[in-house]
Amino acid sequence: YxxxxxxxxxxxxxxxxxxxxxxxxxxxxxxxxxxxxxxxxxxxxxxxxxxxxxxxxxSVGHRVPPSVSISLVPSNSQPSPGALLCSVMDFYPAEIQVRWFQGQQELSGHV
Known part of the structure; x- marks a missing residue:
């Protein structure tokens, strides 16, 4: 249904x-x-x-690595540099985890 x-x-x-x-x-x-x-x-x-x-x-053994691109999205307000946009596409299986790091430190919260 x-x-x-x-x-x-x-x-x-x-x-x-x-x-x-x-x-x-x-x-x-x-x-x-x-x-x-x-x-x-x-x-x-x-x-x-x-x-x-x-x-x-x-099926079970089928794996496709992700295609990843990072781009800069300009800010609507000046003088902010904008934001980074991470696009992760065309991968299988569907489970994936994307994390942001600054140096060796993982960023948490609003990223």
Whole structure:
């Protein structure tokens, strides 16, 4: 619903797990149905485990280093020198931490 994942099948546990209250309700229903559970476990063995090794280089092991640029944004008021703008783009995976240093000292607060 609205691109939100409702539930997923955890192949390590062998059960559906809900990601939302609606998904939890469906997970309980599906987990109690032996036909659905047998089909899903068979799917994991047939498709997931079989294809996992071929997909790793393009998913789990895929890394793209960030492209970083620093530019000076002029100040609206004189004589302030302006501000530095750091742009970090085109990287994967999405988790990244950007920190500012002055010499060896990390800057904190409003940077």
């Amino acid at each position: 609205k691109w939100q994942q409702q539930l997923h099948f955890d192949s390590e546990v062998g059960l559906f797990e809900g990601d939302t209250p609606f998904g939890e309700m469906n997970a309980r229903c599906w987990n109690s149905n032996p036909v659905i559970m047998e089909q899903r476990r068979d799917s994991v063995d047939t498709f997931c485990r079989h294809n996992y090794e071929g997909v790793i280089p393009f």
